[in-house]
Amino acid sequence: MAQSNTAAEASPDESAKPAALRKPIESWLTDMDGVLVHEGTVIPGAGEFIGKLRESGKPFLVLTNNSIYTPRDLHARLKGMGLDVPEECIWTSALATAKFLAGQRPGGTAYVIGEAGLTTALHQIGYVLTDSNPDYVVLGETRTYSFEALTKAIRLINAGARFICTNPDETGPSTEGVLPATGSVAALITKATGVEPYFVGKPNPLMMREALNTLNAHSESTAMIGDRMDTDIKSGMEAGLKTFLVLSGLTSQSEVERFPYRPSRVVKSVAELVDEI
Structure with a gap:
């Protein structure tokens, strides 16, 4: 398949739509890793992009499949890098998982493998964390997966x-290279039990719909920015959002053509989207 010669070229669906029928973007969702930061460094243009969003007053959320940290933790980490994202503007897969469980089984119980981001979110919805006949086994991200904890989950x-799993990501980034992530560990548990998990995070459009509800926003006037076709763009597309793929993260221009779906636009980085706000 021939590749696009222009990174910012619109997809056929988007370009075919008359300009008068395209609703302006009134709210924004954006991934974090690969879009705003990369390996502990702010991506050029990300500070200006967030600053413009805050000045505009348009509602926005920074989405991440990472369930390790609470929004407060992430706010502090981002600020330490020089990026000021308000705590209330951060939406994690842990929060999405907690909201999902609160709707499914209010006041339930769970055995949790994960970090403070996940356990805090579950405590906040009134869940009791226990290894005695829990309603759910909830698997999230951690840097210290233990054989003992996995054996308990399997039993x-x-x-x-x-x-339940917070997200399906099979690997995660680190300064030393890739790390096994929730999806890989979930596959181990599934192999041992024969039970497939329900993944709440991207690419499940449920996470997008919950983010839209949090912003009181409409899909037709909301955009999603991401660096991964298989999570960010797929979930944004399935939720009916306008999608922007940035090339500052994991996906290259040539890789876009390998997927059966396309983003609304491909741009080099969020720096190219500042004037869209």
């Missing part, structure tokens, strides 16, 4: 606990 699922 609880075999005993009837429902299996």
